[in-house]
Amino acid sequence: MQRQILLRTAAALALVAVAGGIAACKRDEAVAREPTPPRVQVDRVTFQPSETARTFVGVVQPRYETDLGFRVAGKVVERPVNVGDPVRKGDLVARLDTTDLRLQVESTEAELAAATSSLAQAAADERRYAGLRSSGFAAAADYDRKKAARDEAEGRAKRARRSLELARNQLEYGELRASADGVVTAAPVEAGQVVAIGQAVVRVAQTIEREALVALPETWLADAPAASAVVRLWSQDVRPYRASLRELSPQADPATRTYAARFRIEEAGPEAAFGMTATVTLTRQEQVAAAQVPLSAIVNRGAGPHVYVVDPRTETLLERPVTVATFGSRTAAVTDGLSDGETIVTLGVQKLEAGRKVRPLPLR
Template sequence: MSRSAPILALVSVAVLAVAGCNESQAPAARGEAGRPVLAQRVVAENRHPERRFVGTIRPRVESDLGFRVQGKVARRLVNVGDVVAAGQPLATLDEIDLTLQTEQAEAERRAATVAVAQADADLRRTMTLAGQGWAATSVVDRQKAATEEARSRLMRAERALSLARNAASYAVLSADADGVITATSVEPGQVVAPGQAAIRLARTVEREAVVAVPEALVGRARAGGASVSLWSNPGVRYAARLRELAPAADSATRTYLARFTLPEADGAVQLGMTATVTLTADSAERVVRVPLPALFNQGSGSAVWTVDDAGQLVLRPVTVAAYEAQDALVSDGLQDGERIVRLGVQKLDAGQRVRVVEALDF
C-alpha cells in the first residue's frame, strides 16, 4: 500500500496536466473557427421598381354610326371584323320615299320659279302704268310686296330641294374614317329611326392600351414613364403616353381606368390583343434593401455589420431612406455586392472573427 500510493499520485498529476492542456487548446480552436453568423449579399436596385399591369389594346375612337333619316334597311354591306376605308358604304335604306320627296321639292321649286317670273312681269307693267299716271302708288306697293313674297317662296323651295337631296344621300351609310367593324345592330328589312345605332366602327389610326391602375400608383401613372409590350411578342416594347385617367375609382375594384396611347404602334398591334403596361418612376435613386433585424443602433445612428471573405467584422454607418414592413431601404453606406450580417447583430463586437454559415442573395 505504501508503494502504490506515490504511483497513483503521479498518475493523477499527469492526467490533470493533460486535461489542462486540452482545455487551453479548445478555446484557441474555437477562436480560430469564429462565431457562426447568418449573412447575405446586398444588391442595389431602383427605389421605385417597375410595376406591370395587364391591359387590352383598344381604339382611341370607337363610334356608333347611324342613318340620319328614317327608313327601312335595304342592305347591310359589311360584317363584324371587316376592315373598311373612309367613304366606303356600310348599309343602305330603301330610297323610294326619299326619291318621291326629292321630286316633290323639285316641282315646288319649278312652281316658285314661274311665280317669280310672273310677279316680276306684273311689277314692270305696274311701274309703267304708274309712270304714265294710270296706276296708284298703293297698287305699285302691293305689286312690289307680291314680287318679294314670290322670290322668298322660290328661295324656300330651293332650300327644301337641297334638304330633300341631302336626305336622299343619307340613305347610304358610309364610313367616316379608316377602321374595322366591331358590331352591327341592324338587318335588312328593319325600320330604323334617325340617329339609331346601326354599325360600330373602331378607327385604326390611333390605338391605346387600357389598364386598371391601383390608387397607390396613380401618381406614378401621371408623372412617370410607361411602355407597352404584347403577349404575342413580349420582346418588343412600344413607347406609351398617358392620355386619359379616370377621375374616380371603380366602385367594385377600387382601381382607376387609364388609357395609354401608342404613337409608334405598327401593324403587329391589333385591336383586342392582351398587353403588359410597364410603369417606371422618373427618379433614378438607387437603394439597398436590407432586413430590419440587420440594423444596429446604439444611439448614434443606424449601422450594419459587414463581413469580408476572411470573416472580419466592420460596423458600417448607413443612411436609411425609408422603412417598409420587413425591410429598410438604405440610400448611403453600402455598396452593391457587400455582405452583411442578417441576425444577431446586437451580440457582435468590432474586430471579432466570424464564420459565415449561410450566404443569401437579396
Template sequence: MRHPRLWPVLAAVATLLSACERKEAARDSSEGRAERPVLVAPARYAAQSQAREFAATIRPRVESDAGFRVAGKVIKRYVEVGQKVKLGDPLAALDEKDLRLQLEQAEAEFAAARMAQTQALADEGRAFELRRKGWTAQAALDRARAGAEEGRGRFKRAERAAELARHSLDYATLRSDADGVVTQTLVEPGQVVAAGQAAFRIAHAGEFEAAVALPEAFAAAAGKGEAKLTLWSKPGAVYRAKLRELSPAADPVTRTFAARFSILDPDSAIALGMSATLIVSASDAEPVVSVPLSALYNQGAGPGLWKVDEAGNLQLVPVTVVRYEADAALVAGGVKEGDNIVVLGVHKLDPGMKVRVVSRQAL
C-alpha cells in the first residue's frame, strides 16, 4: 500500500507524461500531413474539337400517310410493305354498293331538277309574252320569274350533288399520290374505316436523309461543324451531310433532340431503312482543360479543383464544367496554364494542408 504523502508526486508525474504524449501525437500528425503524397498534373488549355458519333437511320425526306376520303368497308388491298408504287397506282378499294346508290339517287334528283327548270323557264316565257300583249297582270309575270329562278337554283344544286356523288364513288379506290415505297400498311380487307383515317404510309421517292437523336449538350453545336455519314453495310464509303432540320423541343422520355441531316452526295448504295453512323465534328471557341473525373471536388458548393503551389500548399479553386465525357471533364476558369492539379484522392485533402508531389502527368 502506497503512502498517502506520495499521491501528489504521482499525480504530477502522470500530468507530465500525458502532456508529452499529446505533443508527440500532434508532432506525428503534423509530420503525417506534411508527408501526404498526391498525384498531380499540369493544366493545359486547348481548343477542344468535338467529334461525336451517332447511330442514324436512312429515312426519306417526305413520308406521308394516305387515307380514304370517304368512309366504308375495305374489300381489297393491292399493295404490301416494301412494294414500290407509281403516281396513281391503286392501293386499296372500298365496297361501292352504298356509294353507287347515292350516285343513282343524286342523278335522279338531277334529272327531276332539270325537267322542273325547263318547265319553269317555259312558264316564264309565256307569262312575259302575255304581259307584253296586256292579257295578264304584272303579278303573274313576277310569280313566273320567281318560279324560273327557283328552278335554276334547284338544277344547280342537283348538278353539284350528282358531281359529288361521282367523286365519292371514285374515292372508293385509294390511289398513290406520288412515286415511292410503301413503308407501312394500316388496314386489312374487311375492316371498316372512317374518312381521313390513315391506311398506308408512303415514302416518297427522291432525297434521302439521316435521322438521328442528338443529346442536349451537343444539339446547339450540331449545325456548326462538318458532318459525315458511313453506312454499316459499306464502311469504306463516306458521304458528306448537312443539318437540315432540328427539333426545337427535346423528347420527353429520352431528352434528346430529333435531327435530320441531308446527304449531299448520295449514290445507289444508299437505301431506305439502312443503318448508318453519323460523325459530327465541331470546334469550341473557348479553350478548356481536360481533367480526369477523379480530379473534380464538389461538396455542394459547386465543382472545384485542388491546386498545388511550389511549396506544396493546397488551394481549392472553383471551375466551370463545360462538358462531361466518358472518363474526363472539360473545365474552364479557376486555373492557369501550367498550374499543378491534384488528380487523385481529392476527397482526402483539406485547405492549407501541405502535400508532397510524387508523380506528374500531362492533362
C-alpha cells in the first residue's frame, strides 16, 4: 500500500515537471514571436521667428487695356497706328470704307425732305378744312380725315429725322478713334480686311496706371491684403516703388494652384514699360513663430498634414495634426500642433502607425 502511494506521488511530480517545461517553452516561443521595435530617425522641434518678408516675381501690366472695335461692319481702308505707337484721346486708329454709309445718309436725307413736304401739304389741308368747317362748308368727317393725315405726316417726318441721325452716327462710326491716352499693344487687323461689328481692331493700354501681376501661394492669401508691398524692376533694381494690392483672385489657377494678385505701382512712369519683369516684396505686419520640419516627417492620408511624436516615457508614437504655413524645397514651416522640444520622427513615416513602440536613434 505504501509503495502504491509513493508511485502515485512520483507520477504526479513528473506530470507537474512536464507541464512546467511545456509552459516555459510556450513563453519562450511567445517572446521569440514578439516583434522588435523598429529603429526610427528623430529630430527635436525648435520654434523660431518665421520669415516676415518674401519676394515674388511678376510682370508689369497696364491697369486698363481696351480692345477697340467698329460699331458698324465694313472694310478697313486705313490703320495709321502700329504696335508700340503712343496715341492720344481722339486720335484716329482705323478707318472703314464709308461709301455705303454716305449713300445711306443721302437716302435718309431724301426721305426726310419728302416727309417734310408731305407734312407741309397735310398741315395746309388741315388748316383749310378747319376754316371750312367753322363756316359750315365742310363736314366734320372730312376735317377729321385731314387732321389724321396731318398727324401721320408728322410721324413720318419725325421718323425720317431719327433715321437721318442714325445714318449720320453710323457714318461717324466709320472712323475708329482712341478713347483715352495710351499705347498700342496689339493690332490684329490689317488694311483691306472686312471686319464685323465689335471685332477687335486695335488694343490700347492706358498709361495712367501700371500694375505688377504676380502669383501668390495659398500660404500668403490671408496675409497679402495687410502686408506692405514694394516693387522693383529687374532692369533697374536700385529704385523701389511703393505698391498696394488692388485685386486678388478668389480662385486658384488649376495648373499652378496659385492666386493671381495685382499690385498698383505708385509713381511709376514710362521707365516701367509694359511686359517688364518686376519683383514684389511682401512684408508681414506680425511675426509668427514656426518650426522648420523636414518634408519627410509630414504624412497626409487625406485628413490634413500629420506628424508622429515620440512619447518620451513609453517610446510609443502619437499622431499629431499640424498647421503648415509654407512649404519649402526641403522643409515645411509648422506654426501650430507641436510644442518646442518635442521629438518627431523624420523618416519612414508612411510605414508607421499611432501607438506603435519604436526605438529612436540618438539625436545628431
